[in-house]
Amino acid sequence: MRINENIKSISGDPKKAIKKLSLPIVLTMLLAVANNLVDSIWVSGLGVGPLAAMGFTTPIFLVLVGIGAGVGAGANSLLSRFVGAEDSKGVNNGAIHSLLISIVICIILTVFFAFALEPILYLMGAGSVINYGLEYGYIIVIFSFTIILPNVFSGMFRAEGDIKRATLSLALAAIINLILNPIFIYTLNLGIKGSAIATVVASFINLLIFIYWMFIKKDTFFSYDFKNFKYQSKIVKDILVVSLPASLEEILMAVVSIVLNYLVEITGGTIAVASFTAGWRILSMAIIPPLGIAISSITVVGIAFGAKKFKNLRTSVRYTVKLGLIYSIIITILLFIFANQISLLFSYSTNSVTISNEITKFLRIMGLYIIPVAFGTAAASAFQGMGKGFSSLSITLLREVILVSIFAYLFSIVFGFGVLGVYIGLILGDIIGCAIGYIGLEYYIYGLIKKAKS
Numbered sequence: 001m002r003i004n005e006n007i008k009s010i011s012g013d014p015k016k017a018i019k020k021l022s023l024p025i026v027l028t029m030l031l032a033v034a035n036n037l038v039d040s041i042w043v044s045g046l047g048v049g050p051l052a053a054m055g056f057t058t059p060i061f062l063v064l065v066g067i068g069a070g071v072g073a074g075a076n077s078l079l080s081r082f083v084g085a086e087d088s089k090g091v092n093n094g095a096i097h098s099l100l101i102s103i104v105i106c107i108i109l110t111v112f113f114a115f116a117l118e119p120i121l122y123l124m125g126a127g128s129v130i131n132y133g134l135e136y137g138y139i140i141v142i143f144s145f146t147i148i149l150p151n152v153f154s155g156m157f158r159a160e161g162d163i164k165r166a167t168l169s170l171a172l173a174a175i176i177n178l179i180l181n182p183i184f185i186y187t188l189n190l191g192i193k194g195s196a197i198a199t200v201v202a203s204f205i206n207l208l209i210f211i212y213w214m215f216i217k218k219d220t221f222f223s224y225d226f227k228n229f230k231y232q233s234k235i236v237k238d239i240l241v242v243s244l245p246a247s248l249e250e251i252l253m254a255v256v257s258i259v260l261n262y263l264v265e266i267t268g269g270t271i272a273v274a275s276f277t278a279g280w281r282i283l284s285m286a287i288i289p290p291l292g293i294a295i296s297s298i299t300v301v302g303i304a305f306g307a308k309k310f311k312n313l314r315t316s317v318r319y320t321v322k323l324g325l326i327y328s329i330i331i332t333i334l335l336f337i338f339a340n341q342i343s344l345l346f347s348y349s350t351n352s353v354t355i356s357n358e359i360t361k362f363l364r365i366m367g368l369y370i371i372p373v374a375f376g377t378a379a380a381s382a383f384q385g386m387g388k389g390f391s392s393l394s395i396t397l398l399r400e401v402i403l404v405s406i407f408a409y410l411f412s413i414v415f416g417f418g419v420l421g422v423y424i425g426l427i428l429g430d431i432i433g434c435a436i437g438y439i440g441l442e443y444y445i446y447g448l449i450k451k452a453k454s
Contacts, residue, residue, distance in 0.1 A: 014316040026292035028167035031174035053132030055277030059257040067247040068148035072155025074243030079159035084306025092228040102152040106145040113141035139196035146203035153210040160221040173206035245389035249396040267418040279362030290324030294377035301385030310448040324374030332367040339363035376434030379441040399433020
């Protein structure tokens with residue numbers, strides 16, 4: 001198999017490879033989440049109703065992003081393992097399979113959500129702001145391919161070590177969205193609909209850049225020429241065995257988000273939902289460093305697993321946790337200190353001034369949620385890198401669906417803590433679930449090393 005500098009850099013020292021891959025991923029993800037945060041800030045100027053509507057539609061948006069990231073993780077895992085095994089034919093054939101699978105998934109999701117959006121929003125309790133929700137949501141779901149495909153392509157570029165281009169177009173799209181949001185919302189007077197239009201326009205530009213590199217310029221390490229395509233059910237299975245669980249993880253997260261929104265709404269009302277929405281956007285940005293570092297490890301773990309270098313695999317996992325934990329602790333402290341100043345971003349208009357104090361409270365309590373994330377995301381990403389998607393799914397299922405949901409219900413409703421109980425449930429579920437997932441991963445890697453020695 002021919003080797004270039006990118007492949008060399010991600011096939012050597014695991015620590016150096018993770019450093020190389022993680023920083024651009026973290027910066028790009030920060031920009032992407034900053035987009036969502038800025039969207040919320042601009043929409044908050046329209047009032048509590050539109051901001052709450054964005055909160056109700058956020059789980060659907062996250063499903064689309066998550067499925068794209070899930071298919072990208074599946075492609076990343078498979079292609080990385082081919083790279084580790086030095087199988088050039090498998091790499092190129094796998095790349096085409098990944099592309100075709102992502103297109104089929106886009107078509108299915110667009111049709112489904114076009115019909116299901118309104119009943120889903122009503123089910124989530126968005127009846128009081130349904131018109132705002134539909135204005136925003138229909139634009140997002142109809143153009144969902146612009147959100148899904150770039151995330152898939154980014155995962156494929158990471159598998160070949162081309163981290164610059166994997167992140168460059170995503171970063172550009174984030175910047176474009178930052179510029180377009182106030183123009184569409186206020187200058188063109190499109191309201192919440194303008195925020196959705198800005199998102200899909202920026203995402204479409206992002207998609208066009210990837211298409212140019214892959215099919216016009218054709219200077220990628222993997223070949224996307226269909227002459228390399230030979231249908232193999234095993235490749236489809238290998239992609240889906242990571243993609244489907246990874247996508248289901250995001251769907252489960254969205255379902256849990258629906259449950260949490262519902263619990264917040266019945267215990268605190270629309271203002272509480274708006275505050276929870278804004279606070280969660282900030283928290284999502286705060287967990288990006290450990291999450292981005294973990295995502296970068298998928299490629300490194302996949303290569304080590306494909307090459308059967310299990311000690312490198314363990315080194316990758318532990319270094320991922322170490323870096324993620326350092327960043328998590330620092331961010332938690334900063335979030336506690338500057339919570340009040342951050343919350344003021346959402347109170348620049350008379351329509352939104354009432355939620356500032358609630359956001360401050362959210363940030364100071366929920367900062368504790370960030371620290372265990374380093375362990376949980378490292379475990380999930382490592383299992384994805386090894387092609388063990390259902391193991392990763394099991395961690396998320398335990399942490400989010402079982403522990404977080406049950407604890408949030410118990411503390412908010414049964415024990416009567418209200419909105420505060422939702423926050424307590426989130427933190428406890430996160431700590432216990434992440435701990436169990438990481439311990440399970442360490443045990444699995446120990447078994448691989450022991451088996452290789454015998």
